Amino acid sequence: MIVGKEQQMETKLQTALQIAKDQKDISAAAEYLGQEVENITICGKVLLYVNNGETYENTVCYSTDKDYFIDSWGDWHESVEAQYCAAENVIRYGFCGEFTDMTEGIRWNEIVCSHCNNLIGG
Numbered sequence: 001m002i003v004g005k006e007q008q009m010e011t012k013l014q015t016a017l018q019i020a021k022d023q024k025d026i027s028a029a030a031e032y033l034g035q036e037v038e039n040i041t042i043c044g045k046v047l048l049y050v051n052n053g054e055t056y057e058n059t060v061c062y063s064t065d066k067d068y069f070i071d072s073w074g075d076w077h078e079s080v081e082a083q084y085c086a087a088e089n090v091i092r093y094g095f096c097g098e099f100t101d102m103t104e105g106i107r108w109n110e111i112v113c114s115h116c117n118n119l120i121g122g
């Protein structure tokens with residue numbers, strides 16, 4: 001049976017995930033994969049992840065609310081940001097990374113960033 005490269009990687013990630021869960025330590029998974037642990041913080045949430053050098057490629061992650069799981073840090077970042085923006089009724093301007101309140105009746109691309117005063121849709 002021929003095993004595809006992606007399937008091999010998926011199996012390796014599942015093994016690394018199990019190692020992290022067993023040892024309650026993401027650095028054990030990083031060691032198994034021969035990579036380093038990185039962390040990012042957004043909207044008050046912290047993600048620890050094994051850095052495979054790819055923003056949108058699956059890796060072993062840890063966050064206090066989800067425990068150990070497999071995702072890409074890019075997808076995690078986007079979903080946390082989307083949830084935060086929906087809950088707080090704010091919009092994030094990618095250029096400066098700051099959040100600005102959404103004002104009722106004004107389209108998002110007409111909103112001016114409250115931090116750097118640039119037009120968000122501009």
Ligand SMILES: [Zn+2]
Pocket residue numbers: 093095096097098113114115116117118
């Ligand atoms: Zn700004």
